[in-house]
Amino acid sequence: MAETKTRKKKGNAKGGGKPSGAALLEQHGVDEALALDLLREMLLYRRFEENAEEAYAIGKIGGFCHVHIGQEAAAAGAIKPLRDDDYVVTAYREHTQAIAKGVDPKAVMAELYGRTDGSSRGKGGSMHIYGAECRFMGGHGIVGGQVPLGAGIAWKIRYKEEDSVVVCFMGDAAVNQGAFHEAMNLAAIWSLPAIFVVENNEYGMGTHFKRVSATEVVDRSASYDIPAISVNGQDVLETYARFRDLAEEVRGGGGPRFVDLQTYRFRGHSMSDPVSGTYRSAEEVEERKENGDPITLLRGTLFDAGILDQDGLEEIDGEVRGLVEEAADFADASPKPGPEELYEHVWAQENHGRLFFDRREQAR
């Protein structure tokens, strides 16, 4: 399947001759429990980031903050099929992906608040969430910079003859970086166990992909002979099914894979950027929210399949809102890092020679 490029028109999940909800679950081999779990997860991400947006608005969170709202299926659908010993590495729009891989939402929120109980003790912030113990490898701010890291993580898997895989996310704009080109070639020549995923939300900040790219995203692995597929990234069931299958292909020694995961950003590029404007119309955004919200789509399927009703939905929603409240309270209560932390973690290792700043401080 992944051997051949298959293009999907966006929204075809709801296209003509629409299959029933039950049929969709069936088709993607997703059982009821899992389906409900995916809904629960995506709701959690949505509520978490809505809460973060409010916290940002009142200054509890600072700096650049990029939310994933609208793209939640790219976290739940692409990461939930993975094993604990699989790796994930991504860019700066990663709150939800960290949570999906197992980082405690409390630790993520505390990091956004810049507190010591944050995943990086408040030193990393929104763009640099890490979870070493659950193999969530960050959280990187240089566009394309994480792609060679993904190749390196895959290199380690192959080197140690493990049967895990790494999923390396990037945005559509990242494929025009040299780092992407070099890493893809390395992954191909060494047949590394990596799934390179472009979260193709069509825009890099205010620039539409087509304006700055000679070909479609899905064509970008041709030069490396890496099998590519396009996936409807708003359909969490399809996304889940595809990644479940891809992970097994790669685990089995199938070499790297390339995924054009078609999605859409419902918010501005970051908290400080407009949702729409010169680069995309308010109508376009509304239409996409209307017809392409991954949570609404799954809800519809579950209602249709009779697995869930409004009450059940509200129950789940209440539950995740509770978790988000908890995370926010936890973050609020967590202490700010003390001044001594400024100079901690610069070096992993004690220096035999003296650090320069020791002297500088001593002098003050």
Add this chain to the structure above:
Amino acid sequence: MAETKTRKKKGNAKGGGKPSGAALLEQHGVDEALALDLLREMLLYRRFEENAEEAYAIGKIGGFCHVHIGQEAAAAGAIKPLRDDDYVVTAYREHTQAIAKGVDPKAVMAELYGRTDGSSRGKGGSMHIYGAECRFMGGHGIVGGQVPLGAGIAWKIRYKEEDSVVVCFMGDAAVNQGAFHEAMNLAAIWSLPAIFVVENNEYGMGTHFKRVSATEVVDRSASYDIPAISVNGQDVLETYARFRDLAEEVRGGGGPRFVDLQTYRFRGHSMSDPVSGTYRSAEEVEERKENGDPITLLRGTLFDAGILDQDGLEEIDGEVRGLVEEAADFADASPKPGPEELYEHVWAQENHGRLFFDRREQAR
């Protein structure tokens, strides 16, 4: 023609049902005078670099010196079809390409000798030959670094609405650089008048292309939808004909082109590297020299076509040897740069503030 990829097996120019010399000239639309001129050029390059090798052996030339011996058709065939107002930019194996574009062999040799009459007054050396007035744009030492420069030169042509083109040469190993990827995408989205030429001599130093590349050279423009062709770069007539046609396509606004120019290096990577060894066998090199010498091949065609005989050949050879002698004598006679030149050309412009080193010098 260039719209569709056509792969050529190496040596098919001499393949079954070998056409006569006259037929070959006919086929490629090259008349006698031009054919003789191409032979004369390639002989000049060959003798020039043989002479430089001797000079290097006795220490008259220093540093890294990369000769083009075996690849002369990639200079004559690719550059001779160009107009004076067309541009050429290339890497560090560029002595012959500089001469082909019109840089005086005397100035090139003097540069190799590190003398003031050199093309860069002795400051650039073998890897950095420039000829601004004949639009030879260097001479660059960072693998892949000249590819964005080629895009930039093409940008200027488009910006000024000129109808010239730029030919940007690179080695096969350069296509794995991020700079290649980024520049190709830029050239494609802006439809720049550039011909990107990979001198595919199969090896980057001691590494065969296939060992470090996921696909063939000719496949490397697929991601940018830039038309690609493979050309037998040992056949100067074919090379000439293809570049003559490509230049016109591009001049006419056809957008960028990509050429896999298949050739072979008869010498070591640089003067200090072995011709053969762990990475390629002496037999392989011998076989290629035997059957793939661009000068021998053209000579055969001209003999066959009755345009040239042994005497005529020796006359041309004597002539170019004379030019090379002249160049060597000229270089020998040219003065070394004076100490004052050390600090010249650091800045193009007088500084209002004082240069740092002015003080340093004054202090000494």
Add this chain to the structure above:
Amino acid sequence: MAVMTYREALNEALAEEMERDPDIFLMGEEVAEYEGAYKVTKGLLDTFGDRRVVDSPISELGFAGLGVGAAMAGLRPVIEFMTFNFAFLAIDQVINGASKMHYMSAGQFPMPIVFRGPTGAALQLSAQHSQACETYYTHAPGCKVVTPGTAADAKGLLKASIRDDDPVAFMEGELLYNLKGEVPDDDDFVIPLGVADLKREGSDVSIITHGKMVHVALQAAATLEKDGIEADVLDLRTIRPLDVDAILDTVAKTNRAVYVEEGWPYAGTGAQITTLIQEEAFDHLDAPLLRVSQADVPMPYAKNLENLAKPSADRVVDACNRVLYR
């Protein structure tokens, strides 16, 4: 004198120069339709069209190199880096390309190109987005480095940089864009590169600085004044080339100096200035030269830690008191 923001001053400089010379074009990420990530290029697409104001892909190495090639061929590119943090990807084209081309070609290829964008920390952008990158460009010969701290300097120096035939790294400050200041009205206001500006006069101690830190220095000077200490505040404005005379003059006057810089201390521009002074004005020094800089750590995200890491007026006052042995 018109009062305008630093952002508007840069925008005017770009518009005036592009108006003057059709060979100038502007290229970078989000510079055209989005009008710049920080809106510095507002309106330029409308005025000059998409031939001269060009949105690039995220390909720093590629479009920086494209600029170098275009400059070799005779154009005068202004390449915007959304921030200099991202220019690490392009530095090969700046150092190995632009900065050496004129020398390697013995004058055949001047390099009239400007690489511009914000440098240094803004607010809580964390380690990868909060770097003062000046020293990466001053260290190698061939590239000029300009760091305006006020609206007037921003305009006059950008115009000069665009007219200069050498590559210029023109480093702005994200936190300066909204800063208002007076800018001379004359319709061709150009400040020559390499001329420092004495932003405040005093005879007790010299505070030498560049870029954004000129405001921290002036704040410190105001505090010191209350203590009866008068500081010279010398804004270098261009840190390559250097106005050596201005530096030596203020030191000769006060015999004590503090360098304030936003970047890291280790082998930074401040180290260079300090070294220059002690090499050439050793006998004028009554006290060691001190530096105030970012703490020698990657920039942390947490606001309280970030504030500790940044150079502050208090720390400058402190350093001045120390060189005054108070």
Add this chain to the structure above:
Amino acid sequence: MAVMTYREALNEALAEEMERDPDIFLMGEEVAEYEGAYKVTKGLLDTFGDRRVVDSPISELGFAGLGVGAAMAGLRPVIEFMTFNFAFLAIDQVINGASKMHYMSAGQFPMPIVFRGPTGAALQLSAQHSQACETYYTHAPGCKVVTPGTAADAKGLLKASIRDDDPVAFMEGELLYNLKGEVPDDDDFVIPLGVADLKREGSDVSIITHGKMVHVALQAAATLEKDGIEADVLDLRTIRPLDVDAILDTVAKTNRAVYVEEGWPYAGTGAQITTLIQEEAFDHLDAPLLRVSQADVPMPYAKNLENLAKPSADRVVDACNRVLYR
């Protein structure tokens, strides 16, 4: 004590460490089949196979980043740059990646990676191939920079660098590879990072240096000796972190110092050392600290100009005489 070349010493260090720890692998251009552009990796492919000794494409940014990712996942990569001139293409992964990872993750990801290769000028390689790149790596906190000048230091420091959990830029010298020297026999000879070595003792003047320049310094010291002047020659060996005590001790002893470095003077490592000394040993100084470095120009090709551009023993002697007011 075995006598071997600097090249052999590096080769032994690599072989011994790879023998000791199976998580160490070596990757770079031409390191395997070709045995290294400068033959430093001779025989390693035979001994350790192509899983651990890996030829890469010419993709500096890519394979440097691959190393960073592999280090995050627990391996201990040794990444060879054919020369550091080419590492400008990879510097984003070193500065924004390797050097900040431990801090940004608050200790979750140590970064046990070594980036090694020759730095500085060889013979007539011209501007793009003759750069001493140390300062590009010392300026930002998080990366250690090691510059061995002798065979023994090469071996002991490379072993320590490979065992270190921080990223290390290990900078060798092309012109040093054939240099012979004595190397202790003990089968686990490790020199801790950050400890300078007094290569020669004297009490009149301190010549402080690092890397290749230690030999120029010793040559100068020998010349001065004929004049009855005894120089301390302090080889820092590691320029980040710095052995501050050793520096201050020699200055306290001689009260006069000259820094010799191969790189450019402007905001170079020498400026840092000078600044450090005058900040912290001001009262010990009887004369300004002087530096001898490469001329502040891109490296020219012509042999006579190249020789003028490089730091020489004569210029060091000269500088010593000046700080001695002779």
